[in-house]
Amino acid sequence: MFKLEEILNILSMLILISAFILVANKRVNSYIKTFRLQSMLLAAAAGTLGIYHMAAERKFDSAIIMCLLIILLKVIFIPGMLNRICKRVEYKVEKDFFINIPISIIICCGLAILVWYVISLIPDIKGAYEIMFLTNSISLVMIGLFFMISRKKAIGQIIGFLVIENGMFMAALLTTFGMPMIVEIGIFFDVLAAVLIMGVFVFRINESFDSIDIDKLRNLRG
């Protein structure tokens, strides 16, 4: 058998790679596909953790519920909803980014290295795996943030927000083996509500501005 940490390490690496794929994507449809892939990997991580703990302690572990919730919400429901929004909000295929893709990838690499450097400076975080886990998840958050500011479409911003949320969740899952149950369910509920509300606003932006280009939102300044 593999060690639990090794499997989780590989999965967290794959999740980070999926974030790089996301940055390289050009169209809104492929953003949604990549996000779905990333959530599946996250669900796999939660599932692995749950199964290992159940096998070791012979009692039910809440990570399994998390795994199911991730599959239900982030793999099936939210991507489906975003796809429906995409279909209803008619948009032309046009350039959607401020910074071109090769430079974006280099910036993201730089972000990951910076995060690794900062994390390894903290004296109380010991253990190679913990440094890796924290580096991967905080890099995911940073890349999500970068993705948000580098895209013009409202849907791109929603995806960026979801990637940040995934990063947060990964940090909680891998470093503390899950927060208390009530907190995790609350977080899920918040994310779901946030995405639904953002979806409604995408429609309203589309109605008022005839486009979902965030660049056009510049009435309020200073």
Next chain:
Amino acid sequence: MYILLLMIIPLISCGLFWTTNKKNVINTINACGAASLLVVSIIVIWDVLRNEFVSPAFFNNIFYIDALSALILFVTVSVVFLASVFSIGYMNEELKRGVINIRRLKLYYSLLHVFVFTMILTVSTQNMGLMWIAVEATTLASAFLVGFYSNKKSIEAAWKYIIICSVGIAFAMLGTVMLYYSSVHSLGESAQGLNWQYLFQSSDRLQGSILRISFIFILVGFGTKVGLAPMHTWLPDAHSQAPSPISALLSGVLLNTAMYSIIRVMAIVNRNAGSNMFTGRLLMALGIISIGTAAVFILVQKDFKRILAYSSIEHMGIIALGLGMLSPLSVFGALYHVLNHAFTKSMLFLASGSIYLKYETKIINKVQGIFKIMPVTGTAFMLGLFAITGMPPFGIFSSELNIIMASFNGKKYIIAGLLLLFLALIFAGFAAQMFRMFYGRPLSKETHQGEINWPGTAVLVILLLIITVTGLYLPYPVNELINRARDIILLPAGG
């Protein structure tokens, strides 16, 4: 059990709105809900004053109210009560003009009460994770309220609000995860692992370096919600585009609840480090930057609600400054400032709502002769402007004086000098921009003389009385609450 009632009442009133279609019934439910909330919270606060804290023993003591939360709770429910009473007149007027229909009215009130629920949840829980969830929920509940008018500007403001605040808050979540990580590693897994009381009492066993990075994340995250510069960009838009009673709640209450979450984490980190070196420097830096940013931007605004919004950034900066210095005088000043700012700013926003209804514009140049048209509102607004810029005898003057004195006592002359300079600039900005609205005669002949409605005007007068009284004399229960809250935040003497 009263703590549970605090959270159940707003949810019940939220549900009740959807059972009726009559305007008067909706207004009654709103007023009764807000009034009963006020009564119940006074009972809870009374309990806190008699005992050290209230914490019912279920769900691992997830609910916990001590003097600090009681103070914020008191501010919250009082402002909520006054703003809901004001909403009745304001929304009836909008209904009469056909800006909204009865369905939108119900949506408005139910979202308002959900918003209140989330804010009360923030201050009455001690589980840091649940606190995060509640703060995020405040954004979600108020996003539609910010975009309530559904025009181009308000949708833009709401989009900015929900995106910037949700992302900011995500960083606070990372901070909370780090806090929990440290708790699990040094104290072992425990059902209470995220409870503030538990973390606070065993703070010397947590790992300092992890707590420091956690504090940075939490300061950036909740600081976005507080509106500290440079994370403040959502604030002027959201405050200026929301309906005025909502602006009053956003500015007077929401910012304080977010600040409350920062205070909780700050207390743990300070106690762990044994000094305020780390948190103090960060808070003071952000505070001064916020005050400076506000001072500059106030000078160039054209919209009177935006000026008030920038002034909120300034006052949050002052509170952060007071907390950062962490001397008994400055913390007292900061908490006292929370109270004063909440009442003064909500009064100004409500008065600006009446002016907006009367003149149907928010542009300063198009508003003239308020004294002639609305004598009572005009007087209240004018005195409120004096109060918010720190003129005696109002509350803000006393609390700012406390903080400035504390910075001189602590030999922080540069900070004190900058603070005084920015306060003078802000006063000049307010005087140059706002005072011309009061004199002359209105530009349009359509503007009729008379106050907009009596409940709204009564609310303004009550708020004016409150801020005048708190400037001169602090009633015993409030004084006691502030003192006890200060003792919670301060490090133990000699430690």
